[in-house]
Amino acid sequence: MIRNVLGSIVALAGAAAAVLSPFRAWYDGRLGRHYRIGDLFTGVTGAHPGLFDSILLPFVFAAVLTVVGVALRSRLLVALAGVVVLGFTVLWMVRQGQAAGELTISGNGSGLDQGVAGAAGGGVLLLLGAALMSGRGGGRLGARADRNRPFKAPGSAEPDTWPPTREPGPSVQTSPWPEPEVDPYVGPPRDTGPDRSSPSGD
Template identity: 50%
Template structure:
């Protein structure tokens, strides 16, 4: 019982971390990613083909895979599926890493500065959100696999029948309570009829 209570506490704490990571990932597209440009303005295709200055629509931007990852992570949390949450976090990290690669190719190397240029809080929110999702899954702990077949039940031993002596004297085996087989005496044997000649 105590083990179940501890497991439920770990699940609640881990789920809070996963959901916090989901919020951070989704919120990151409304934050600036590079040189003050919000993540929702980066087209999803430009992440694979090369970043351009054209602003993308919301559902044509990197918001689309992030929203999909968020839904997968929420579903994985409700069903306690570690694989789904890990898959969602890896998707976010993959898109973010690919965007960083394309952005560095465009500007000739990424930089971080405090004057609003270079990498900004949106990128950090995406990475930290994915990391929180992975940490939350780790807090859940390992799942105990249930056996495919229930363990075979051992048959209960049946009642042992014992013969009881009415005299209370020990039998031939020397154990009290066991009946002794009656002995045949010569005088008690029935007489055999005479044989016909």
């Protein structure tokens, strides 16, 4: 339960950082929402697209995936959102590097800026949140299985299985009276010896 809550908070923080990143400068003072999403596949141009025709669109999609994943406690959906954010960020860096010849980082506002750091950090937080989450019913099923296990005294040599299996061995008599002896011989009557009642002279 605690892992799900902690992972959800981290994932939602990552989704918020990713959605806010296009409203900050990405390269040479140009905002991330001023990059057309098609430029990521054909090459960066100077066109200024509409809000939902920009790089903001995949980040909004990732945020929706995150909210659904948190609601369903699905690690897969949250991890997929992180892959989407990091994938589009890396793809933008590749296209921007091709257009500018190189990617630089400087403190005077030129080169890579805070928007890229926000997008990359948001993607990492999404993956971290997915790793922290325990998923649906993982801990609850484990606790339920432990509750159903029989109590075993410390130091007991009984096998750790239920129901216990009985080892083959001699049967144990449960009746207080001894069982009658049964002669297993089933042939003709045995010879009991000479008839002592007959005269000895015959």
